[in-house]
Amino acid sequence: MIYVEDLKIHYGEFVAVNNLSFTVKKGSIFGLIGPNGAGKTTTIKAMATLIQPTYGEIKLGDTSVLHQPEEARRMLGYMPDFPPVYDDLRVEEFCDLFAHAYGQSATERKENIDFALARTDLTDKRRDLCKSLSRGMKQRALLAKTLVHDPSVMLLDEPGANLDPKARIDLRNLLRKLADGGKTILVSSHVLTELEDLCDEIGIMRNGKMIVCGSVEEISQNKNSQRTLEIEVIKPFPQLSEWIERHPSLSGLKEINESKTRFQIIHSGSREEVPVLLSQMIELGVEITSFSTRKSKVEDLFLEIESGSSPFDQDA
Numbered sequence: 001m002i003y004v005e006d007l008k009i010h011y012g013e014f015v016a017v018n019n020l021s022f023t024v025k026k027g028s029i030f031g032l033i034g035p036n037g038a039g040k041t042t043t044i045k046a047m048a049t050l051i052q053p054t055y056g057e058i059k060l061g062d063t064s065v066l067h068q069p070e071e072a073r074r075m076l077g078y079m080p081d082f083p084p085v086y087d088d089l090r091v092e093e094f095c096d097l098f099a100h101a102y103g104q105s106a107t108e109r110k111e112n113i114d115f116a117l118a119r120t121d122l123t124d125k126r127r128d129l130c131k132s133l134s135r136g137m138k139q140r141a142l143l144a145k146t147l148v149h150d151p152s153v154m155l156l157d158e159p160g161a162n163l164d165p166k167a168r169i170d171l172r173n174l175l176r177k178l179a180d181g182g183k184t185i186l187v188s189s190h191v192l193t194e195l196e197d198l199c200d201e202i203g204i205m206r207n208g209k210m211i212v213c214g215s216v217e218e219i220s221q222n223k224n225s226q227r228t229l230e231i232e233v234i235k236p237f238p239q240l241s242e243w244i245e246r247h248p249s250l251s252g253l254k255e256i257n258e259s260k261t262r263f264q265i266i267h268s269g270s271r272e273e274v275p276v277l278l279s280q281m282i283e284l285g286v287e288i289t290s291f292s293t294r295k296s297k298v299e300d301l302f303l304e305i306e307s308g309s310s311p312f313d314q315d316a
Contacts, residue, residue, distance in 0.1 A: 001024055001025065001026040001027075001060065001061055001152070001153060001184040002022075002023060002024035002030070002047070002058075002059075002060060002153060002184060002186060003023050003057070003058070003059040003060075004020060004021055004022050004023070004043075004047070004056070004057070004058050005021045005056060005057045005058075006019055006020075006021055006055065006056045006057065007019070007020040007021070007043065007046065007053055007055070007056035007057075007058065008020075008053060008054045008055040008056055009039070009042055009043075009046060009051060009053050009054055009208075010054045015208055016039050016042045016208055017039040017042055017043055017046070017053075017208045018039075018207070018208040018209050019209065020039070020043060020056070020205075020208070020209065020210050021210065022203050022210055022213050024184055024186055024201070025184070025200070025201075026182070026184050027179055027180070027181075027182050027183070027184060028179060028184060028185075028200040028201065029175060029176070029179045029185045029186075029187060029198055029199045029200050029201075030184075030185070030186045030187070030199060030200065030201050030202070030203065031187055031188075031189065031195035031198065031199035031201070031202040031203070032044070032186060032187070032188040032202075032203055032205065033188075033189070033195065033202055033203065033204045033205065034204060034205035034206055035206065037207075038205040038206050038207065038208065039205055039207075039208040039209075040157070040188045040205055041080075041081060041157055041188065042208075043205075044078075044080075044155050044157050044186070044188060045080075046058060046065075047065060047076075047155055047186070048076060048078040048155055049065055049069040049072055049073055049076075050078075052066075053066065060072055060075050060076070060152075060153050061075075061152075063075060074102070074149070074151075075151055075152050075153050076151050076153050076154075076155060077146040077147060077149070077151030077153070077154040077155070078146065078154075078155045079142055079143060079146045079154070079155070079156045079157065079159055080157050081157040081158040081161065081188075082158070082161065083142055085130040085131075085133070085138050085141055085142060086130055087129065087130050087131030088129065088130075088131065089129070089130055090126065090127050090128060090129055090130070091117070091122055091125050091126050091127070091128055091130060091133070091141050091144070092113055092117065092126040092127065094130055094141060094145060095113045095116055095117065095141070095144050095145045095148050096109055096113055096148075097145075098145040098148050098149070099112055099113060099148040099149065102148070102149040104148075104149065109148075112147075112148045112149065112150065113126075113144075113148055115147070116144040116145070116147040116148045117144055119144070119147060119174060119177075119178075120140040120141070120143050120144040120147070120174065121140065121170065122137070122140050122141060122144055125137060125141075135163075136163045136164055136167040139159065139160075139161070139163055139167070139171075140167075140171075143156075143159065143171070143174075151183070152182070152183060152184065153183070153184045153185075153186075154178070154183055154184070154185045154186070155186050156175075156185065156186070156187040156188070157188045158188060158189055159171060159175075159187060159189070160172075160189055172197065172198050175187070175198060176198065179200075187199070196216055199216070200215065201213070201214055201215050201216075202214075202215075202216060202219070204219075226266055226267065226268045227266075227267050227271075227274075227293050227294060228264050228265070228266060228267070228293065228294040229264065229265045229266075229267050229274070229277070229291070229292075229293055230262075230264050230290070230291075230292045230293070230294055231262070231263055231264070231265070231281075231288060231290065231291050232261060232262045232288070232289050232290035232291075233261050233262075233286055233287055233288055233289065234261065234287040234289060235261065235287065236259070236260040236261060237281075237284075237286050239284070240253065240263070241253060243280075243281075243284070244265060247277070249267055249268050249269030249273060250265050250266070250267055250268075250269075250277075251265070251266050251268070252264070252265065252266035253265055267293075274293060278291055
């Protein structure tokens with residue numbers, strides 16, 4: 001449903017987005033992740049027809065965002081990072097303003113506003129002035145106005161910013177329902193653990209480039225991706241540090257308990273090497289009661305890439 005190919009966006013001599021390509025399937029949620037300055041917001045603005053790219057193509061289905069912007073806007077629901085609400089309007093008036101901008105009749109506006117407010121749990125706040133709303137409620141109002149024209153594609157830049165835990169859970173559940181109902185959603189966020197639970201696929205950006213893209217499962221199972229080995233033994237293994245030093249793929253020994261019978265090791269080699277390491281420990285006489293691997297999750301992957309230590313950089 002979303003197709004981005006060879007996207008380049010320059011601000012003078014500065015390259016904000018460089019040869020960016022990715023796709024998002026219909027009815028799925030795609031998480032765009034990256035440190036500040038990675039190019040996430042610039043990319044979303046280009047998709048929302050607010051920035052003219054230097055080069056490349058963006059399509060929503062068969063509609064070209066660059067060559068058919070008016071048609072693309074009818075398909076899009078855009079919620080920017082830290083957007084304003086109109087303080088002197090009531091919540092329903094705020095939504096009505098945007099519904100009116102899409103040329104909806106009075107009957108259509110009423111039906112769509114009722115639907116959007118119900119979906120965002122704002123029905124009982126419809127007559128409240130926007131300036132009286134909490135930060136979390138304002139975020140809901142912004143999401144409601146994004147829904148009033150029933151867009152097939154939603155672009156959400158940090159939608160969970162400053163929301164309390166319950167509001168974030170509610171937002172996550174709402175976005176999941178919208179995707180299950182057929183909407184295609186691209187969301188940029190720094191709340192990485194929530195993206196892990198929410199998104200079907202993620203793309204991690206740095207310096208305007210897509211470093212890695214795919215499902216969390218696919219990315220974390222990449223043969224070059226780090227994993228954590230969690231090991232429990234009956235009695236301490238005095239030669240553990242020396243054994244780790246003999247293996248270039250092992251590092252980051254962390255003892256979990258004072259008796260030194262539970263510990264973690266970072267493994268950056270291939271998955272095929274893991275059973276070999278286990279066999280070696282058994283051959284050395286280590287009495288292992290538990291041995292498991294924990295794959296790198298979204299936060300781990302993000303930190304690797306932000307620090308520039310990720311093996312994915314070599315493929316970028």
